Amino acid sequence: MPPEPGDNSSLGLALLGSGNVGAGVVAALNEGAARYALQVGRPLALRQVLVRDATRARPGLGDAHLTISIDEVLADRDVQIVIELMGGEHPAREYIERALASGRHVVTANKEVMAKHGAALLAVAAQHGVRLLYEASVGGGIPVISPLSRDLLANELTAVTAIINGTTNYMLTGMARDGTDYAVALAEAQRLGYAEPDPTADVEGIDATYKLAILCGLAFHAAVAPDDVARQGISRLAARDFRYAEALGYTIKLLAIGRLVDGGVVASVQPTLIARDEPLAKVDGVLNAVQIEGDLVGRVLFIGRGAGPGPTSSAVLADVLDVARDIVAGRTPLAAPEQRVLPVHPPALHRSRYYLRVTVQDRPRVLARLAGVLGEHEISIASVIQFETDDDARTAELVITTHHAPGSAMEAALSEIRALDAVVEVGNVLAMGG
Numbered sequence: 001m002p003p004e005p006g007d008n009s010s011l012g013l014a015l016l017g018s019g020n021v022g023a024g025v026v027a028a029l030n031e032g033a034a035r036y037a038l039q040v041g042r043p044l045a046l047r048q049v050l051v052r053d054a055t056r057a058r059p060g061l062g063d064a065h066l067t068i069s070i071d072e073v074l075a076d077r078d079v080q081i082v083i084e085l086m087g088g089e090h091p092a093r094e095y096i097e098r099a100l101a102s103g104r105h106v107v108t109a110n111k112e113v114m115a116k117h118g119a120a121l122l123a124v125a126a127q128h129g130v131r132l133l134y135e136a137s138v139g140g141g142i143p144v145i146s147p148l149s150r151d152l153l154a155n156e157l158t159a160v161t162a163i164i165n166g167t168t169n170y171m172l173t174g175m176a177r178d179g180t181d182y183a184v185a186l187a188e189a190q191r192l193g194y195a196e197p198d199p200t201a202d203v204e205g206i207d208a209t210y211k212l213a214i215l216c217g218l219a220f221h222a223a224v225a226p227d228d229v230a231r232q233g234i235s236r237l238a239a240r241d242f243r244y245a246e247a248l249g250y251t252i253k254l255l256a257i258g259r260l261v262d263g264g265v266v267a268s269v270q271p272t273l274i275a276r277d278e279p280l281a282k283v284d285g286v287l288n289a290v291q292i293e294g295d296l297v298g299r300v301l302f303i304g305r306g307a308g309p310g311p312t313s314s315a316v317l318a319d320v321l322d323v324a325r326d327i328v329a330g331r332t333p334l335a336a337p338e339q340r341v342l343p344v345h346p347p348a349l350h351r352s353r354y355y356l357r358v359t360v361q362d363r364p365r366v367l368a369r370l371a372g373v374l375g376e377h378e379i380s381i382a383s384v385i386q387f388e389t390d391d392d393a394r395t396a397e398l399v400i401t402t403h404h405a406p407g408s409a410m411e412a413a414l415s416e417i418r419a420l421d422a423v424v425e426v427g428n429v430l431a432m433g434g
């Protein structure tokens with residue numbers, strides 16, 4: 001219904017989930033009420049709050065109705081904007097769909113739902129003439145969805161390179177700075193509440209694949225599913241990898257990379273050596289950063305706090321204010337742009353430079369044999385450094401860096417290298433940027 005001129009009644013909001021981020025949104029809505037009313041032209045009123053446990057007191061809810069029933073939330077005809085902050089795939093996906101189908105605009109911070117079901121839900125929104133906004137789903141408070149959807153639209157974007165998981169970035173920064181091993185860095189992050197008791201989604205790169213899938217979809221106007229993203233976690237990294245990387249002039253970051261290559265998309269999340277003078281090498285602690293490359297704009301870098309109630313509320317409420325202004329102005333939402341069909345190249349075709357850490361028997365001609373195997377697979381060596389020898393065990397640790405080679409060639413070479421009797425262990429294999 002178009003608004004009546006001079007209508008000053010409040011715009012009704014519902015919150016699905018009032019945990020960490022939800023509480024931040026409630027606090028910001030209360031503190032910023034006067035300012036938001038001015039920006040929108042009408043006051044915002046929180047009418048419904050859905051949680052799992054409605055017996056627990058929640059501060060700041062005022063007159064809002066606390067419930068465990070989505071039916072009660074959607075039955076309130078004065079709710080015009082639904083804010084989903086429950087997290088997880090189910091029932092969040094179903095609740096978002098029901099809200100859209102009942103004519104409500106939806107704002108969500110849910111990366112898993114948007115990565116797996118974003119295209120289908122955006123189609124439901126278009127069908128019902130409402131908007132589905134998701135700025136907070138990637139990079140917390142960093143504006144990145146909106147720049148990709150609007151400000152950079154004139155470009156052919158060619159690459160997105162991002163640090164989009166604060167937990168792992170905190171751990172990797174500690175490992176680089178303090179020389180600690182993975183287990184120590186994880187225990188410290190858990191003690192400080194930066195890592196969950198079950199850290200799998202973060203340390204295995206799963207959370208980052210959701211976010212990268214969303215970024216690639218927007219950047220390349222193509223459907224990229226989380227399963228299309230080649231993924232390697234950080235749990236195999238050792239303190240010595242950071243020492244050796246530093247000696248080579250690099251640091252190690254969990255990089256999420258999407259690229260347009262040969263008319264297709266290449267997407268990966270993996271620990272990567274990046275030169276210490278690269279801007280992304282200096283993104284430390286819980287900070288996130290997203291670097292985007294376009295044909296017109298060149299390189300742009302967005303950096304900031306990727307999580308926490310404050311930054312995430314900033315992104316959630318920006319979407320709420322945007323849609324609220326549309327409602328007040330009586331603007332009809334545009335459907336999401338069509339996506340083109342682009343192939344997603346399998347990981348075996350990804351080309352990268354590589355860092356190999358190999359423990360070998362300390363005897364003549366071992367290096368020549370390693371070089372021979374790499375050469376047979378057309379992988380050329382950029383440098384070889386012998387970092388440590390163990391005189392008692394008569395072994396040496398070599399770090400070999402290579403020029404660009406396809407993942408399939410490296411896989412084939414590695415299985416032969418592992419089988420060499422002079423090779424004690426392939427300690428780690430990492431991608432190198434540049």
Ligand SMILES: NC(=O)c1ccc[n+]([C@@H]2O[C@H](COP(=O)([O-])OP(=O)(O)OC[C@H]3O[C@@H](n4cnc5c(N)ncnc54)[C@H](OP(=O)(O)O)[C@@H]3O)[C@@H](O)[C@H]2O)c1
Nearest residue numbers: 017018019020021051052053085086087109110307308312
């Ligand atoms: N935390 C961050 O810094 C951050 C940053 C960016 C994006 N996000 C995203 O924001 C969303 C919320 O994260 P969060 O950290 O605020 O989560 P959270 O603290 O675990 O809060 C989840 C809230 O949802 C409610 N809830 C969960 N399942 C429900 C169900 N089946 N029915 C009804 N209510 C349900 C919970 O109710 P109870 O309170 O009764 O348990 C709780 O209020 C997630 O999608 C997350 O990925 C979070």
